[in-house]
Amino acid sequence: MRLVTRAQWGARAYRTPNGATPYSRPRRGVKLHYLGTAYSDRPHDQCAAYVRQLQAQHMDGNGWSDVGYSFLVCTHGYVYEGRGLSRRNSANGNTALNEQDYAVLLMVGSSGLTKPTDAQLDGARDAIDYCRTKGGAGSWLGGHRDGYATACPGDTVYAWVKQGAPRPKTTTPEKGLDMTDEQLFKAVWKRDAIPAPTTASTYKTNPTWKAESYFPHLAEQLSRLTDKVDALTKAVAELKKGA
Ligand SMILES: [Zn+2]
Ligand SMILES: [Zn+2]
Incomplete structure (x- = not known):
């Protein structure tokens, strides 16, 4: 697993005492999340900055003690340490749900880039295995929407996790050599066609726009x-x- 520790991504210190609250019992399993906002893919050297921005949103915008997720997985398959294995997450909807399962975020959006990359699915699978082997998580797998009214983690990620979060087949041959110019244009540019903010509040939810x-x-x-x-x-x- 390509783990990026808090020190490596430049995390702010979490607030105490709430940010230090340990789990009071073993986790049933792992819940997956997506961003729920527009997201566009970016070079990996910008991913740590994005994680720091999410932490700032959660701490300064939501008033939480730290970034809400246990772990965060970028499109390049790196696993960023959020609250980690022993500190209770704040992403699953309420305290009982946060106690119940770990919270792992895949950095894909509800628009723009919505489909996880193969590297990202591999990274998410790594994070699940890590929660099980090092964090004592049980075998249950699901999404934020299980037991809580939300679209998160989106239909693509949800379908994948409910299939048991299989590792992607890396032997699939690359498509695209016989694409027309128009298909290529769509494949490359469509990912950046994220919707423009229409009001100040939607601009806030998509600060990367x-x-x-x-x-x-x-x-x-x-x-x-x-x-x-x-x-x-x-x-x-x-x-x-x-x-
Ligand atoms: Zn969620
Ligand atoms: Zn990355």
Whole structure:
């Protein structure tokens, strides 16, 4: 398992005493979660910053003592330590549910990137096994929606975990060599087409949103305009010299 410890991802210290509350009995199993907001995939060197941002949302926005999840899994298959094996999570809906099962988040959204990668499923499977072998979790597997009214962890992740969270077959040949340009464009760009925020409050729920990610061509046009302005400024300066 590619575990990223709290020190490695730059976690803030959790608040006491609540953040230090231990589980009072063994866990029945593991519940999976998704982000429930728009998410776009990113290079792995930006994943730790995203985890720190989630921790800040949970501590400063929700007023919790720490990031809510036990573990968080990025699309590259790394497992970030949240509350870990012994401190009670705060992600499953209420204290009884938090006591009952570990909470493992897959960093996929309810829009944008919604389907976990194979590496991520492998990482989630690693986290489940870790909760069982090192954290004494029982064999039960499910999602946030089990026993609590929520769409989390989304239909794709839920179907996977209810099948027993199998490791993905890594021998599947890569598709895409015979894609048309249009199919390729859709496959590559559709993932970044996350919805624009329409109000201040939806902007808050998707703090990673940028105008460029919704209109990739705008950034390019802006940089062309900037070049033109620079050239004109130079020309004016030359004219002034001559005058
Ligand atoms: Zn959830
Ligand atoms: Zn990553």
